[in-house]
Amino acid sequence: xxxxxxxDIACPWCYIGKARFEEGLAAFAHRDDVEVVYRSxxxxxxxxxxxxxxxxxxxxxxxxxxxxxxxxxxEHVASVARGQxxxxxxxxxxxxxxxxxxxxxxxxKARGRQEALLDLAYRANFAEDRSVYETEVLVRLAVEAGxxxxxxxxxxxxxxxxxxxxxxxxxxxxxLGATGVPFFVLDRRYGVSGGQPxxxxxxxxxxxxxxxxxxxVDTASGDAAACGADGTCAV
Amino acid sequence: xxxxxxxDIACPWCYIGKARFEEGLAAFAHRDDVEVVYRSxxxxxxxxxxxxxxxxxxxxxxxxxxxxxxxxxxEHVASVARGQxxxxxxxxxxxxxxxxxxxxxxxxKARGRQEALLDLAYRANFAEDRSVYETEVLVRLAVEAGxxxxxxxxxxxxxxxxxxxxxxxxxxxxxLGATGVPFFVLDRRYGVSGGQPxxxxxxxxxxxxxxxxxxxVDTASGDAAACGADGTCAV
Numbered sequence: 001x002x003x004x005x006x007x008d009i010a011c012p013w014c015y016i017g018k019a020r021f022e023e024g025l026a027a028f029a030h031r032d033d034v035e036v037v038y039r040s041x042x043x044x045x046x047x048x049x050x051x052x053x054x055x056x057x058x059x060x061x062x063x064x065x066x067x068x069x070x071x072x073x074x075e076h077v078a079s080v081a082r083g084q085x086x087x088x089x090x091x092x093x094x095x096x097x098x099x100x101x102x103x104x105x106x107x108x109k110a111r112g113r114q115e116a117l118l119d120l121a122y123r124a125n126f127a128e129d130r131s132v133y134e135t136e137v138l139v140r141l142a143v144e145a146g147x148x149x150x151x152x153x154x155x156x157x158x159x160x161x162x163x164x165x166x167x168x169x170x171x172x173x174x175x176l177g178a179t180g181v182p183f184f185v186l187d188r189r190y191g192v193s194g195g196q197p198x199x200x201x202x203x204x205x206x207x208x209x210x211x212x213x214x215x216x217v218d219t220a221s222g223d224a225a226a227c228g229a230d231g232t233c234a235v
Numbered sequence: 236x237x238x239x240x241x242x243d244i245a246c247p248w249c250y251i252g253k254a255r256f257e258e259g260l261a262a263f264a265h266r267d268d269v270e271v272v273y274r275s276x277x278x279x280x281x282x283x284x285x286x287x288x289x290x291x292x293x294x295x296x297x298x299x300x301x302x303x304x305x306x307x308x309x310e311h312v313a314s315v316a317r318g319q320x321x322x323x324x325x326x327x328x329x330x331x332x333x334x335x336x337x338x339x340x341x342x343x344k345a346r347g348r349q350e351a352l353l354d355l356a357y358r359a360n361f362a363e364d365r366s367v368y369e370t371e372v373l374v375r376l377a378v379e380a381g382x383x384x385x386x387x388x389x390x391x392x393x394x395x396x397x398x399x400x401x402x403x404x405x406x407x408x409x410x411l412g413a414t415g416v417p418f419f420v421l422d423r424r425y426g427v428s429g430g431q432p433x434x435x436x437x438x439x440x441x442x443x444x445x446x447x448x449x450x451x452v453d454t455a456s457g458d459a460a461a462c463g464a465d466g467t468c469a470v
Binding site: 168195196 | 236237243246247248249251252268276278279297298308311312315345347403406407410411412413414415416417418420421422423424425426427428429430431435438439442447448449450451452454459460461462463464466467468469470
């Protein structure tokens with residue numbers, strides 16, 4: 001079974017949702033037969049590279065609130081994160097465009113290090129005093145995730161590298177009906193929106209597992225042109 | 236959209252079915268949004284390494300036919316292959332266990348060269364006088380597919396390398412209801428058995444594309460814990 005998770009490193013509910021999904025997955029009997037793939041979704045796709053602002057200021061501007069009210073919103077999300085066992089730093093966090101982070105995650109995916117880099121990037125953004133909007137920080141995270149430094153640097157320097165992969169993921173999210181993230185798709189048959197409680201994920205996994213035999217497509221010729229598991233080939 | 240194709244290099248209908256699928260895919264409007272993944276399925280899983288026999292002899296023994304009758308069966312399959320534009324050699328082809336080929340294909344998959352190696356292996360087995368049951372031939376095919384020679388050699392020498400991946404594919408085929416190959420699964424929702432005519436694949440792709448929005452899973456909390464595409468996060 002395959003679960004695809006559309007998310008953005010800048011999205012607190014994606015950070016929390018990932019932990020909740022993992023808790024739900026751990027309670028699923030067939031967890032060893034589940035492959036997880038992360039897909040790109042930018043919360044703020046138009047944002048220019050380098051246009052970085054403190055999260056609390058960004059929230060205040062976006063919602064027309066005072067800094068104190070915006071800080072209270074962040075405190076609430078932080079309390080939910082902590083309830084899930086995650087560190088969450090309210091002061092000093094920054095908001096910016098995540099296109100480069102997604103491009104780097106696609107390099108990591110091609111090298112089999114996608115989840116390692118994703119976890120490090122979440123940690124840097126939410127729990128540590130490291131800005132994922134700085135190229136040098138991203139290079140360091142890439143190396144910590146097991147990627148080659150020169151290769152990571154080359155991808156970050158070339159804005160076209162893996163750009164099509166990011167856009168393809170985003171186009172696919174729209175086609176599959178995602179209106180926000182995190183968005184979880186189980187075997188392309190079931191969708192879960194949002195960082196739901198762990199039990200929701202366990203139930204969704206069970207539902208997808210039960211119904212996992214694909215529907216046969218009608219064919220005029222039947223199953224004739226095939227070789228059977230006993231080694232015999234229809235002629 | 237993702238299409239998974241279970242097949243075996245020793246299976247003539249897989250060789251023909253791959254070409255037919257590709258013809259059907261070429262006629263599908265959204266072909267550029269289709270990702271194809273090949274999965275392992277051994278036609279003769281119990282067969283010992285090195286237990287290789289001429290295909291015609293194997294067919295005669297398996298079906299209790301004379302060599303002439305077995306040869307006629309092969310000639311029939313060859314004529315179908317040629318009708319699909321594929322070369323197919325009747326004399327001199329060998330049959331054997333394909334576990335090593337599948338292990339090597341998994342290495343190629345990890346290096347992004349899966350289809351290149353698969354095409355070369357099909358060609359070697361059906362069109363050329365090269366035995367995919369010889370380690371040196373496999374090493375050469377791997378190099379032609381763009382893999383590192385030492386790495387390919389190391390995988391072939393270590394019978395445990397990628398063995399679990401081959402078995403996981405085969406277990407999954409059984410769970411998804413495959414009784415033979417080629418077996419095509421579209422987005423884990425639709426299944427096509429056998430090397431069907433190209434039009435069947437085009438129709439199946441269209442059907443899967445139409446119904447590709449996943450079914451939402453019921454959640455008590457709705458979509459609350461999510462960040463929207465406009466960058467706002469529910470709190």
